[in-house]
Amino acid sequence: LCEVEHSTSGAAYFLGLDIGGTKTEALVVDQQLAACGWAKERTNTAAPDALVVNIVTTASKAIAAAGVSPDDIAAVGVGIPGQVLPASGVVRLAVNLGLKEYPLQDALEAAFHVPTILENDIRLAAFGAFERLHRETSKTKRADSLAYIGIGTGIAAGVVLNGKLYRGARGMAGEIGHMVVEADGALCNCGQRGCLETIVSGPGILRQAARLLPGANVRHAGDVYRLAEEGQSEAKEIVSHISRHLAQAILWLLLTYDVTHVVIGGGLTRAKTAFLEPILGELHRQRMQSPLIAELLGSTQISQLPPEDNAGLWGAIRLAQQQAEQGQGVEGRLGD
């Protein structure tokens, strides 16, 4: 349980924020990472300054719910659905938040008066999923690398290597949604055709359903999985198409990063076994064909993120904690 202490020794709490296109969540934890206060608000995407006010309000509510003062917060970690430039904290291409290019880290740091660090939400979910795995696995068999695949309105991956979040030079490592998998496929938001995202994503699945299941009442991607479970043959075809592509994406990540764990999360995975089983079936088929793939998959754990696990929010908390640890006595923009 959370221990609220009003010590004189300084700030002792961390604040994590998960900013989505529709809702923003904030969580305050103590030094032992026990939850102290939580808040959730609708995200205001009307304009950048409205978004900043909205984020700060949500944070204030979580701080109030924790029964602490803003001065008790040591650092803030924030997850954003967009590209975060590593050096400047400028957010780019966050289309769901209406931000094309905006210095959000500076704006939030000015409001919070403590070190504030931003990261792409999928990368943070990878970090959060890794932390949970790390806690759960025994000390002798500790996880040290993981790839997280997040599927929602798009698809992307986050990678943790040797216990550290791997961002890449531009913060784009793991953007597998824009690997082209179908020549002359559907047009993607990125300008290319046939990206993985045009097939494996909420909108991608709805488009396939509109073509193959024109009469069916499909409103969410999950409806396609339900129809497939009921034995509807076109729905089964769509699910197997998605699963083949996801199995391929898992193999790309394994061949590129050689991680020991792959975790899949996001709205689509709520279909539980109906979601994971056909992917594992496809991977099994590939394993039978290739000793190389068999070797690779033999010691890899593939799992689904439990739906109640807000990995993104926990990743934000851990990022804040790391920031506070590094910020003490270290030079650089966060130390000055």
Ligand SMILES: [Zn+2]
């Ligand atoms: Zn694309």
